[in-house]
Amino acid sequence: MSTNESYDLVVVGSGAAGAMAALRAAHLGLSVLVVEKARKFGGTSATSGGVLWVPNHQLAPNDDSREKTMTYLNAVMPGPVQNDRLQAYLDKAPEMAQFVKSLGIPISVAAWPDYYQAAPSARADRSLIVDTFDGPQLGAYFPLMREQYNRFKVFGRYTMDVMQFFSLSTRAKGWVMTFIKMFWRYWSDLATRKLTARDRRFTMGAALMGWLYKHVFAKGVEVRLDTRLDELVLSDNKVSGVVVSHFGRRYTIEARYGVVLAAGGFEWNQELRDRYFPVPGLTRHSSTPEDANRGEALIAGLKVGAATEHTESGWWIPTMQMPMASASNFEEIHQAAFDVGRPHSVAVNRLGLRFVDEATGYDDFGKAMVADQLKTGANMPCWLVFDATFREKFSAGGIMPNILMPDRKIPPDWWDHYIFRADSIEALAGKIGVPAETLKKTVANMNGYAKTGVDPEFGRGGNAYDQMFGDWNVKPNPCLGSIDKAPYYAVAINCGDLGTKGGLKADARARVLDQNNQPIPNLYAAGNNAGSPFGNCYPGAGGTIGPAMTFGYVAAEDIARRAGKLAAPAAASVRAAA
Structure with a gap:
C-alpha cells in the first residue's frame, strides 16, 4: 500500500x-x-x-x-x-x-x-x-x-428556517401565509424544478x-x-x-x-x-x-x-418511529424534542407515572429517561399521552397536526402500532399497557396543574426555556393545558440521540x-x-x-x-x- x-x-x-x-x-x-x-x-x-x-x-x-x-x-x-x-x-x-x-x-x-x-x-x-x-x-x-431530513421540511419538500418551523409547528398567527409563501417560492423556481425536486434553499x-x-x-x-x-x-x-x-x-x-x-x-x-x-x-x-x-x-x-x-x-433527544409513507416496510425516526412539552399532553413511563418536566431541554429529557429506566425498568420507551386539543394543534413526532394529517388519512396499519387512540383514558391505558388508575390520576393531576398554572412535581413551564415552546394562548401557564377532550392519543417515545x-x-x-x-x-x-x-x-x-x-x-x-x-x-x- x-x-x-x-x-x-x-x-x-x-x-x-x-x-x-x-x-x-x-x-x-x-x-x-x-x-x-x-x-x-x-x-x-x-x-x-x-x-x-x-x-x-x-x-x-x-x-x-x-x-x-x-x-x-x-x-x-x-x-x-x-x-x-x-x-x-x-x-x-x-x-x-x-x-x-x-x-x-x-x-x-x-x-x-x-x-x-x-x-x-x-x-x-x-x-x-x-x-x-x-x-x-x-x-x-x-x-x-x-x-435535510423530512422533519425540517413541510410535506417532505419545502424547507423551513427556525422561525418558519415555530410558526407552523405551533400554528402561530400568520402561519397559513407563512406556508403559502414557502409554497410559492418553491414552485416558482422553475429552473431548479427542471433539475431536481430538492429545495435550493x-x-x-x-x-x-x-x-x-x-x-x-x-x-x-x-x-x-x-x-x-x-x-x-x-x-x-x-x-x-x-x-x-x-x-x-x-x-x-x-x-x-x-x-x-x-x-x-x-x-x-x-x-x-x-x-x-x-x-x-x-x-x-x-x-x-x-x-x-x-x-x-x-x-x-x-x-x-x-x-x-x-x-x-449521548446528546439525548426524544424520538419516535414511523413508517416512511413512500417506502413500504421502511421506518424513519422523527425527533419529538419540543412536542413532549406542549400543553394538553403528559409524558409517562410504563407505570403511568411522570418522571420529568416534559418541557425541559431535550438532553435532560433523555437523561431523565435513562435515570428512570435504571430506577424502575419501565422507561425507554415512555409514552406521550395527549388529547384532541393537542392533536388539533401540535405534532407528535412524525404525526402532524390534524389539519395536515387528519385521523382519516392515517393508514389503518398505523393505529395501535405507531399511534394509539381511544375514547377514554382508561381505554387508552389498556391499549398501551399502562395501569389505568395510575394514568387516570396522572392526567387528573395535570388537569389541576393546568388550572393553577403551577406544576408542583417538576415545575413545567416555570422558566423561559420551557415557555419558549409553549402556547401563549394557554393560560395561565403556556406549557400546561388540560387533557380532557376525547379522543385521547398516545405515541411511544424512544431515548434517541444527536450523537455521542x-x-x-x-x-x-x-x-x-x-x-x-x-x-x-x-x-x-x-x-x-x-x-x-x-x-x-x-x-x-x-x-x-x-x-x-x-x-x-x-x-x-x-x-x-x-x-x-x-x-x-x-x-x-x-x-x-x-
Missing part, C-alpha cells in the same frame, strides 16, 4: 468540525484533503438545526463575559471536565465566530435561552445561527451535500454547511467522498498518514503535519453503545444519519493508544492524548469524535456544533503553527492552552 499522495493535513469527516478544520488550515496556507466515507458531504451537521453555542461571542453588544459564562457552567456541569480545555474553548470560540463573520458568512445572534434558566448567569443570547444559503452557489457540489444546518463549504471549495480543498478511514499510519511514534478504502481499494495518504479526526461519534455502533452506555438503547433510535457514525475513527484512535473520556452518554458526548480524549489544543495523558504526535480530534468540553452537560442550543467548530479551528491553527504558517500564540492563549 505505497503512497503517492501527500498533504500537510488530512481531515477525516466532513461535518462542521471537519469543515472548519479544513477551512482554517487552507486559509493559513496548508494543503488539505478531506476524506468522507459517505456518498455525500456535510455530515450530521448538515441535517441538524445548525446552531452554535458561543458565549461572549462579541457579535452584538451585550454584557456577557468569560466570568459570567464560567459562573453558569460551574452551576450546570454535573461532573469534572478538563479545565484547560474548557478555558481554551471560552477563549477561542469567539475568535472562531469572528473568523466566520470575516468571511462574509451571515452569522447572527438567536434569541434562544440557555437550557438551564434557573442557573446563575443564564442568558438568551449565546446561541448563533447563519442565514439561509442558496444551494446552487455550490455549483456541481449542490446535489452532493447531505440533504438551504436552512438550519444545511445553511451552515453550505456557507462553510462555499469557502472550503473556494480554497481549492478536495473533499473525497466514498472514502473510509481504515487505520492510522504510525511512523517514528507519530501519526504520519491514513489508510483509506474506496469501494474496497485500500491505499495510503501521507499527512505531513497532522490528521484531524472529525468523523462523528459511535451512536450507530451497537457494540460500542453496549460497552459504554449505562442503558445502551438501540442504534435505530438515533436521529443522526442512518448507519453513518459507527465510530471507525474512534476505533482507529484506540488502536494507536488513545484515551477516551465522557463515553457514558464522549470520544477520544483531546487536550486544549485538540491534540489526542494517550493513556498517560501525553499527546499522540500529529493526531487531533474535534466534534463528537472527541469528548465534549462540557462533559455530560448540554448548556445551550448549539452545545455540539459550537465546540466542534471551535476545536476544528484550534486544531488547524496548532498544525499551521508547527508547519511554520502561523506565529506563536499570544500570552492569553498560551495560558488557556498550556
Whole structure:
C-alpha cells in the first residue's frame, strides 16, 4: 500500500468540525484533503438545526463575559471536565465566530435561552445561527451535500428556517401565509424544478454547511467522498498518514503535519453503545444519519493508544418511529424534542407515572429517561399521552397536526402500532399497557396543574426555556393545558440521540492524548469524535456544533503553527492552552 499522495493535513469527516478544520488550515496556507466515507458531504451537521453555542461571542453588544459564562457552567456541569480545555474553548470560540463573520458568512445572534434558566448567569443570547444559503452557489457540489431530513421540511419538500418551523409547528398567527409563501417560492423556481425536486434553499444546518463549504471549495480543498478511514499510519511514534478504502481499494495518504479526526461519534455502533452506555438503547433510535457514525475513527484512535473520556452518554433527544409513507416496510425516526412539552399532553413511563418536566431541554429529557429506566425498568420507551386539543394543534413526532394529517388519512396499519387512540383514558391505558388508575390520576393531576398554572412535581413551564415552546394562548401557564377532550392519543417515545458526548480524549489544543495523558504526535480530534468540553452537560442550543467548530479551528491553527504558517500564540492563549 505505497503512497503517492501527500498533504500537510488530512481531515477525516466532513461535518462542521471537519469543515472548519479544513477551512482554517487552507486559509493559513496548508494543503488539505478531506476524506468522507459517505456518498455525500456535510455530515450530521448538515441535517441538524445548525446552531452554535458561543458565549461572549462579541457579535452584538451585550454584557456577557468569560466570568459570567464560567459562573453558569460551574452551576450546570454535573461532573469534572478538563479545565484547560474548557478555558481554551471560552477563549477561542469567539475568535472562531469572528473568523466566520470575516468571511462574509451571515452569522447572527438567536434569541434562544440557555437550557438551564434557573442557573446563575443564564442568558438568551449565546446561541448563533447563519442565514439561509442558496444551494446552487455550490455549483456541481449542490446535489452532493447531505440533504435535510423530512422533519425540517413541510410535506417532505419545502424547507423551513427556525422561525418558519415555530410558526407552523405551533400554528402561530400568520402561519397559513407563512406556508403559502414557502409554497410559492418553491414552485416558482422553475429552473431548479427542471433539475431536481430538492429545495435550493438551504436552512438550519444545511445553511451552515453550505456557507462553510462555499469557502472550503473556494480554497481549492478536495473533499473525497466514498472514502473510509481504515487505520492510522504510525511512523517514528507519530501519526504520519491514513489508510483509506474506496469501494474496497485500500491505499495510503501521507499527512505531513497532522490528521484531524472529525468523523462523528459511535451512536450507530451497537457494540460500542453496549460497552459504554449505562442503558445502551438501540442504534435505530438515533436521529443522526442512518448507519453513518459507527465510530471507525474512534476505533482507529484506540488502536494507536488513545484515551477516551465522557463515553457514558449521548446528546439525548426524544424520538419516535414511523413508517416512511413512500417506502413500504421502511421506518424513519422523527425527533419529538419540543412536542413532549406542549400543553394538553403528559409524558409517562410504563407505570403511568411522570418522571420529568416534559418541557425541559431535550438532553435532560433523555437523561431523565435513562435515570428512570435504571430506577424502575419501565422507561425507554415512555409514552406521550395527549388529547384532541393537542392533536388539533401540535405534532407528535412524525404525526402532524390534524389539519395536515387528519385521523382519516392515517393508514389503518398505523393505529395501535405507531399511534394509539381511544375514547377514554382508561381505554387508552389498556391499549398501551399502562395501569389505568395510575394514568387516570396522572392526567387528573395535570388537569389541576393546568388550572393553577403551577406544576408542583417538576415545575413545567416555570422558566423561559420551557415557555419558549409553549402556547401563549394557554393560560395561565403556556406549557400546561388540560387533557380532557376525547379522543385521547398516545405515541411511544424512544431515548434517541444527536450523537455521542464522549470520544477520544483531546487536550486544549485538540491534540489526542494517550493513556498517560501525553499527546499522540500529529493526531487531533474535534466534534463528537472527541469528548465534549462540557462533559455530560448540554448548556445551550448549539452545545455540539459550537465546540466542534471551535476545536476544528484550534486544531488547524496548532498544525499551521508547527508547519511554520502561523506565529506563536499570544500570552492569553498560551495560558488557556498550556
